[in-house]
Every structure is written in structure tokens, then in C-alpha cells.
Amino acid sequence: MFYRLYNNSLSYFPIFSSTPFYKALSWADCYTRFPEWLQITPNPALLIKHLLNDERLLVRFIFYSFLPKRFNGAGFGRYPEQLLQIQSWLSRRRNIPLRLLDAACGTGEGTWELLELSAKTGLKPEQVTTEGWTLDPLEAWVAEKQVLPHELERGKNYKCRVSHLVEQGWGNRISFRAFNLLSERYDTTQFDLILCNGLLGGPIINQPEELLRVVRNLAAILTPDGLLLIADHFHSGWGKKDCRPAVERFLNEFGLDTDPAGEGIAAFRKHADNNSFKLLISGKTSLKTCLNTEQLRDREIKITKK
DSSP states (O other), X not given: OHHHHHHHHBSSOOOGGGSXXXXXXXXXXXXXXXOGGGOSOSOHHHHHHHHHHOHHHHHHHHHHHHSOHHHHTTOSXXXXXXXXXXXXXXXXXTTSOEEEXXXXXXXXXXXXXXXHHHHHTTOOGGXXXXXXXXXXXXXXXXXXXXXXXXXXXXXXXXXXXXXXXXXXXXXXGEEEEEOOTTXXXXXXXXXXXXXXXXXXXXXXXXXXXXXXXXXXXXXXXXXXXXXXXXXXXXXXXXXXXXXXXXXHHHHHHTTEEEEEETTXXXXXXXXXXXXXXXXXXXXXXXXXXXXXXXXXXXXXXXXXXX
């Protein structure tokens, strides 16, 4: 019944595994987990009626369903050790143009953090082009607009945090889109820095053939001297499916060396000069010891009642 509501409300095929109904043991189990604003009536038929009669409530429900806290958490600061590494990496590239990619950006906080670090290290907006990719169009919309209809206060804080970047012109250097990393249709654009956090080994991509395809695709769009950072601290870590060994093996197969890095691993070309990366963290003894769909810009997500 609710899946039908989702299908009729969205202009794309939704990912039902994100919704509160996917693993619920019963309607009662699901209802008790609803936030207070959604506990209007314990009768599911009447609840759907309320949703259909109140467009604002329907939109809030849709975003609550597909952007659950277990996926998006607090937003900023999920990988603090990785951020320190990125800052050091950026500081050594102040005089060259850079293309940055957050390949599993979710609602985009981590992508905006790349711009925060770029500005902090002295880079100018015109030097940096940043993209954020996510499987869910709703997440791409949130990342671009910094609006969370189901968490208004968090949305307000989000927009406030990035407002100074927008004022300085960084907002013109970032774009978000819905894109499936398992797709065979990658373009030829390459990136100097690629992040892929909270995805490989998580609930969406964890099978060997899927991991292989994503790693192959990301390796193909990494520049010869580029850096690929992968971590899965967010979805209970690599231990959930123990995917880290497989990911590292696949990276090696596609010509990339790997090293432990912050909350995950770093990958870079075997023929590249690795010394610049191994010296990223000053004052440490060694790397292994210390480095532990379619464009949505200018578009709106279509939510209609049928």
C-alpha cells in the first residue's frame, strides 16, 4: 500500500530498501518507530488518506522515508581523519586546477566539506570543479538546495554552514546528480581526487561482482596522479560484510596500490610518484602507522499526487 504511494508520488523508481517498511516486522513495529509528527493515526489506510490530502505532509513523509537518519546521520564530520589527509593533499596542489568527485555523496555534506577544505588551503573557486554523485535523486536535490523537509532544523544549519562558500563563489563550482556507480555508461571525464565513503560494503553494494564493477569504474576515471579514498565507517564499518580485502584486491587488479588511510584506504597508480602521498601527514613515522541518472541542477524533484 505504501510502496504504491511511493511509486505514484515520485517521477523515478524508488529504492524501497531505504524506507521504514522494508525490514519492519509488522505495521505496529513500523508505526512505533515513526516520528511524532507522523503518528497521526494507527490505521494505515487513514494515514495514507491524510498524506494524500496534505501535500506538505506528503513531501515530508517522502523525504523521511528515503533519507533516514541511519543513512545520513549528522551529516558533517563523518570521516575526520580522512579530512585531515585531504587538507594536506590539497595544500600541495594550490597552483593547479583540480577536479574533485564525491562518488557516494548522499545529501552532500561531505562534498561541501571538500570545498571548505579547498578554501581553507588557499585555493580559489575557479581552480576547483567538484561533483557529487548519489543513487537517489532526492539526496542529490537536498545536496544542491540544502533543504531537508523532514528535518527542518538540520536543513537550516546545513544552509547556514555553506552560505559563506556560496557567497564566495564556490557554489558555482559544485554540482550534484543522481548516478548509479554500477552503470556501464561513464563519461571520459577524469578526477584528481575521488571519495567513495559509506557505500562499498554497506547495505546497497556488498556483493563481489558489484564491488568489482564499482572499483573498475572508479579506477577508470582517476587521473594518472590522482588519489582515491574509500571508507565505510558510517555503515558499521568494513566488518559488516568484510569487504575491505576484496576491495583492495580489486584495486590492485586495476593497477592501483593501496595503503591504510584514516577511516579506510587510499589507492593510487602504481607508476605514480607515491612519495607525495606518503608524506602527507607531517610529524608521523610512516604511512602505515599514522594513516589509519540525470542532472538535477536547475531542476526540481517531481512529487505529484495521483
